[in-house]
Amino acid sequence: xxxxxxxxxxxxxxxxxxxxxxxxxxxxxxxxxxxxxxxxxxxxxxxxxxxxxxxxxxxxxxxxxxxxxxxxxxxxxxxxxxxxxxxxxxxxxxxxxxxxxxxxxxxxxxxxxxxxxxxxxxxxxxxxxxxxxxxxxxxxxxxxxxxxxxxxxxxxxxxxxxxxxxxxxxxxxxxxxxxxxxxxxxxxxxxxxxxxxxxxxxxxxxxxxxxxxxxxxxxxxxxxxxxxxxxxxxxxxxxxxxxxxxxxxxxxxxxxxxxxxxxxxxxxxxxxxxxxxxxxxxxxxxxxxxxxxxxxxxxxxxxxxxxxxxxxxxxxxxxxxxxxxxxxxxxxxxxxxxxxxxxxxxxxxxxxxxxxxxxxxxxxxxxxxxxxxxxxxxxxxxxxxxxxxxxxxxxxxxxxxxxxxxxxxx
Numbered sequence: 567x568x569x570x571x572x573x574x575x576x577x578x579x580x581x582x583x584x585x586x587x588x589x590x591x592x593x594x595x596x597x598x599x600x601x602x603x604x605x606x607x608x609x610x611x612x613x614x615x616x617x618x619x620x621x622x623x624x625x626x627x628x629x630x631x632x633x634x635x636x637x638x639x640x641x642x643x644x645x646x647x648x649x650x651x652x653x654x655x656x657x658x659x660x661x662x663x664x665x666x667x668x669x670x671x672x673x674x675x676x677x678x679x680x681x682x683x684x685x686x687x688x689x690x691x692x693x694x695x696x697x698x699x700x701x702x703x704x705x706x707x708x709x710x711x712x713x714x715x716x717x718x719x720x721x722x723x724x725x726x727x728x729x730x731x732x733x734x735x736x737x738x739x740x741x742x743x744x745x746x747x748x749x750x751x752x753x754x755x756x757x758x759x760x761x762x763x764x765x766x767x768x769x770x771x772x773x774x775x776x777x778x779x780x781x782x783x784x785x786x787x788x789x790x791x792x793x794x795x796x797x798x799x800x801x802x803x804x805x806x807x808x809x810x811x812x813x814x815x816x817x818x819x820x821x822x823x824x825x826x827x828x829x830x831x832x833x834x835x836x837x838x839x840x841x842x843x844x845x846x847x848x849x850x851x852x853x854x855x856x857x858x859x860x861x862x863x864x865x866x867x868x869x870x871x872x873x874x875x876x877x878x879x880x881x882x883x884x885x886x887x888x889x890x891x892x893x894x895x896x897x898x899x900x901x902x903x904x905x906x907x908x909x910x911x912x913x914x915x916x917x918x919x920x921x922x923x924x925x926x927x928x929x930x931x932x933x934x935x936x937x938x939x940x941x942x943x944x945x946x947x948x949x950x951x952x953x954x955x956x957x958x959x960x961x962x963x964x965x966x967x968x969x970x971x972x973x974x975x976x
Contacts, residue, residue, distance in 0.1 A: 636692030643680025
């Protein structure tokens with residue numbers, strides 16, 4: 567699993583899980599629109615005490631190893647989607663433990679209800695029962711609630727929210743973050759000699775994060791930004807007006823960045839065409855949110871570029887998931903799988919300080935279903951992403967591979 571600490575250097579992911587036949591970007595709904603919580607100023611101090619006192623376990627468990635890990639999921643969260651995510655992640659974690667031969671891990675499954683209060687109680691219960699690491703929660707408010715407990719106990723979290731406001735030392739986000747998407751697609755565009763950029767961004771928390779990353783990424787490639795327009799999400803008339811503004815300077819750009827998925831990018835092309843503003847040689851680029859049927863099947867999007875994790879390992883995971891549970895897993899099933907394999911790998915190879923900040927933030931990073939990733943000291947992550955082109959036939963064609971290591975990257 568690890569390119570540095572959790573697995574011997576040079577060992578493949580397939581060999582590391584021994585016996586497995588397998589090695590978003592779909593952002594989890596509701597994770598990026600939460601309040602901006604203030605940071606905890608005190609540094610995280612992990613409690614390195616493996617094999618410490620363990621209480622009796624209440625509730626469901628996965629695995630029978632000696633090292634206990636909390637798995638916090640929104641089984642009773644509001645709406646059917648919360649329970650579906652909980653089931654998906656629990657199933658993926660179970661597959662991971664089955665693939666990791668001899669995993670000395672036991673997952674303590676706790677229901678957060680999808681709330682801060684529920685997550686706080688779930689985290690406390692898991693810690694009282696001996697959890698040395700928390701996997702989850704899913705939603706930003708729940709991550710905040712769990713963090714309020716885990717920081718006092720010195721227990722780290724590997725969470726699934728994509729809201730960067732809840733990341734901090736000791737609370738590490740494994741999710742797909744906008745910054746990785748933006749950095750990868752802008753750097754690839756620059757490698758293709760594209761230097762002049764415009765952007766159409768949603769006027770929300772996600773758009774603000776994407777804009778900051780976009781400005782920084784373009785600056786690092788010595789490119790220039792001609793125009794940025796921000797629209798009210800879901801408001802077709804407002805999007806039309808913003809596209810009209812962009813169309814006036816479209817002849818000055820060679821790249822148009824539209825990160826939101828769904829019907830927005832095809833609508834942008836439609837409006838541009840209606841206004842007689844030919845995109846010509848302008849390349850439209852996007853984010854992992856483009857990896858959906860409505861964009862991949864759109865004839866007007868053919869040839870457009872977007873970043874995403876390597877799909878080959880996930881496709882093999884999806885086959886096993888269907889064979890085991892009878893349904894096709896969403897793309898984010900890999901998050902719970904990778905988090906579980908990470909925990910099992912560190913238990914096996916990293917010694918008494920297996921979940922310490924030093925181990926979790928090692929610069930070599932880890933190798934999972936979605937490729938390489940590493941945690942930063944501030945709780946955010948870096949991912950190695952591939953670049954894809956929309957085919958118009960319902961699939962994405964890889965045009966640039968994901969990096970296999972973080973060598974040479976700061």
